[in-house]
Amino acid sequence: MSSANGVSVVAEGLRREFTTKQEPVVALDGVSFQVKEGEVFGVLGPNGAGKTTTIRILSTLLLPTGGSAKVMGFDVSTEPEKVRRVINMASGAEKAGYDFISAKRNLWFFSQLYGLPPDVAEARISELSELLGLTKYLDRKFYALSTGYRQRATIARAFINEPKVVFLDEPTIGLDVMTARSIREFLRSEARRNGRTIMLATHNMAEVDAICDRVAIIDRGKIIASGTPDSLKRSLGAPALVMEVSPPKSFDFLTGVPGVKGFTSATDDERELSTVQVVVESDAAASAAARRVETEGLKVIASWRKEASLEEVFVALVGRGFKEREEQGGD
Amino acid sequence: METRPWFRTMRARALVRLWSIFGEPLWVVVNMGFPVLSSLAFSLLYLSIGAGSYVGFAVLGGVMVSFWGNVLWSMASQFNWDKQEGLFEIYLTSPAPISAILIGMSAGGILATVPSAVIVTVIGWALFHPVVSASWGAVALTFGLTLASLYALGMTLSSLYLVYGREAESMNNVLQEPVSMLSGVYFPSIGQFSPFPFALQVAASLIPLTIGMDALRKSLFFAEGVGAVWLDLVLLAVMAVVFLGISEFSLRALERKGRRDGTIAVRIR
Numbered sequence: 001m002s003s004a005n006g007v008s009v010v011a012e013g014l015r016r017e018f019t020t021k022q023e024p025v026v027a028l029d030g031v032s033f034q035v036k037e038g039e040v041f042g043v044l045g046p047n048g049a050g051k052t053t054t055i056r057i058l059s060t061l062l063l064p065t066g067g068s069a070k071v072m073g074f075d076v077s078t079e080p081e082k083v084r085r086v087i088n089m090a091s092g093a094e095k096a097g098y099d100f101i102s103a104k105r106n107l108w109f110f111s112q113l114y115g116l117p118p119d120v121a122e123a124r125i126s127e128l129s130e131l132l133g134l135t136k137y138l139d140r141k142f143y144a145l146s147t148g149y150r151q152r153a154t155i156a157r158a159f160i161n162e163p164k165v166v167f168l169d170e171p172t173i174g175l176d177v178m179t180a181r182s183i184r185e186f187l188r189s190e191a192r193r194n195g196r197t198i199m200l201a202t203h204n205m206a207e208v209d210a211i212c213d214r215v216a217i218i219d220r221g222k223i224i225a226s227g228t229p230d231s232l233k234r235s236l237g238a239p240a241l242v243m244e245v246s247p248p249k250s251f252d253f254l255t256g257v258p259g260v261k262g263f264t265s266a267t268d269d270e271r272e273l274s275t276v277q278v279v280v281e282s283d284a285a286a287s288a289a290a291r292r293v294e295t296e297g298l299k300v301i302a303s304w305r306k307e308a309s310l311e312e313v314f315v316a317l318v319g320r321g322f323k324e325r326e327e328q329g330g331d
Numbered sequence: 332m333e334t335r336p337w338f339r340t341m342r343a344r345a346l347v348r349l350w351s352i353f354g355e356p357l358w359v360v361v362n363m364g365f366p367v368l369s370s371l372a373f374s375l376l377y378l379s380i381g382a383g384s385y386v387g388f389a390v391l392g393g394v395m396v397s398f399w400g401n402v403l404w405s406m407a408s409q410f411n412w413d414k415q416e417g418l419f420e421i422y423l424t425s426p427a428p429i430s431a432i433l434i435g436m437s438a439g440g441i442l443a444t445v446p447s448a449v450i451v452t453v454i455g456w457a458l459f460h461p462v463v464s465a466s467w468g469a470v471a472l473t474f475g476l477t478l479a480s481l482y483a484l485g486m487t488l489s490s491l492y493l494v495y496g497r498e499a500e501s502m503n504n505v506l507q508e509p510v511s512m513l514s515g516v517y518f519p520s521i522g523q524f525s526p527f528p529f530a531l532q533v534a535a536s537l538i539p540l541t542i543g544m545d546a547l548r549k550s551l552f553f554a555e556g557v558g559a560v561w562l563d564l565v566l567l568a569v570m571a572v573v574f575l576g577i578s579e580f581s582l583r584a585l586e587r588k589g590r591r592d593g594t595i596a597v598r599i600r
Contacts, residue, residue, distance in 0.1 A: 016593075018593055019592075056593075059424050060423070060424060060590070061420055061423060061424060061589075061590065061595050062590055062593050062595070063590045063591050080590075081426060084423075084424055084425060084426045085426045087424065088424070088425075089424050091417065093417075096416055096417035096418045096421055097418075098347055098350075098351055098418075100350075100351045100354050100355055101347060101350045101351055101354060105346075105347070105350055108343070109343045109344070109346070109347050110421065110425075112339045112340055112342070112343030112427075113340055113343070113421075113422065113425040113426070113427035114336070114425060114426065114427070115335060115336025115339050115340070115426075116339075141354070157421075161425075
């Protein structure tokens with residue numbers, strides 16, 4: 001089966017509203033995007049931005065309240081059975097499996113949900129286990145696996161049926177650096193070698209930088225930017241200004257400085273200072289921001305320029321970082 | 332519907348149940364404990380009141396209560412647990428037919444309960460030597476249809492428990508003993524020897540276990556053949572089909588509602 005015009009996933013004006021006792025909550029507000037075949041596409045945003053809702057709609061677990069979406073040409077609302085034949089999904093918070101049977105038997109069970117013949121299932125389990133470094137642990141009962149190996153097994157499950165499109169929600173959340181890296185390498189190679197489309201919801205910018213061909217940044221149910229990670233970073237124009245400032249204070253005054261697109265700050269109580277990262281349009285704006293800090297009576301202990309990351313892209317677009325956005329309350 | 336993927340799903344779900352149960356020997360022992368002890372207690376009661384010729388009722392009750400316990404604690408509660416563990420959404424995002432999963436769970440549950448039923452039978456027969464006068468064809472047919480209707484009821488309960496979520500365990504506790512009593516696993520609860528008023532007997536007859544127990548007693552201890560218990564057999568078959576239909580329909584309806592309301596994946600962890 002091939003996708004229409006090399007496009008695996010299409011969302012057009014996707015909207016999802018949840019009814020609560022207080023008032024309706026809009027989780028997605030007219031989201032549109034396309035994901036090409038063999039692409040690793042990231043949906044990046046703070047908690048509550050609408051990432052999981054997007055993944056759940058596309059994997060047929062949730063109906064949209066507006067707009068439409070197609071996976072491999074099949075409508076997720078009206079043709080869920082057809083969509084389910086070509087997809088798989090996994091969540092980082094899930095680690096789902098039957099605790100009292102081995103990892104291998106779990107994987108075999110999940111392969112049977114897709115009707116894999118026994119020899120094909122056996123070969124697929126061996127191949128995936130080898131690729132994910134799970135082979136030595138296959139005979140362990142699921143409950144006896146560490147968090148990292150349970151997650152490797154979960155990822156293996158998500159690829160057991162050789163899906164055309166895989167939806168992953170925070171696949172490396174809570175994992176150690178080495179396990180996260182090995183899972184990312186696996187995902188990257190699955191897209192490259194086997195042409196699988198991987199759609200990844202995450203709030204981990206390093207993850208997006210490491211494996212995504214393109215990314216859509218989402219905030220409060222809307223896509224606020226999309227493109228390759230490099231093109232988004234290049235769009236910022238100038239490196240961010242980072243300052244260590246004492247004593248710790250609110251930096252809201254920076255929003256009034258011409259050329260400042262936004263900032264994030266963190267306080268180090270032990271050292272009694274704040275680290276403020278200012279996203280600027282130009283070098284002149286960076287100098288103006290540093291001067292403004294000093295005119296507020298604050299002491300700049302150290303300052304340097306930092307190459308843009310996706311966090312700065314987000315800050316430039318909404319004026320605040322992920323953490324501050326989550327504290328303000330997402331959607 | 333393609334038969335091969337359906338069969339593979341069904342077989343796999345049955346095997347998961349068997350591997351889980353027999354992978355933990357303590358569970359096998361625990362599962363046997365309640366039916367063995369209650370069967371012994373009722374057998375001794377029959378003996379103490381001078382009704383030793385009916386002690387077979389208690390042994391048979393112990394066998395069937397093993398299956399009833401399995402229906403409640405493994406069938407009915409399973410989807411609720413699966414949902415809490417995130418497994419239910421894996422089922423739903425796969426092309427696996429829900430009927431294959433349900434029937435696989437039932438087949439695995441029945442096979443996993445057989446050792447418990449056999450132990451109750453062996454202990455009961457060894458200790459109390461109940462008198463058997465059986466029409467074995469009718470016994471086999473009744474036993475099969477009773478299990479079919481019981482597990483179909485379990486499938487219906489599994490969809491109900493999905494709605495009630497965390498109260499599922501309390502519902503099991505509420506159902507276990509009253510249903511055991513009403514359905515007459517240890518004494519006749521319908522017919523001329525029933526201690527219950529007519530209205531309660533009618534209510535009890537809506538439970539497949541009641542009809543099954545009544546027919547099993549007749550065919551196992553009073554040699555009544557298929558011709559004598561045909562009405563029970565028809566009722567059991569109808570119940571099996573109806574409960575199966577209700578469970579599939581209600582699971583589909585729940586899936587649609589869950590997709591609409593966003594309630595498919597409400598996990599505890």
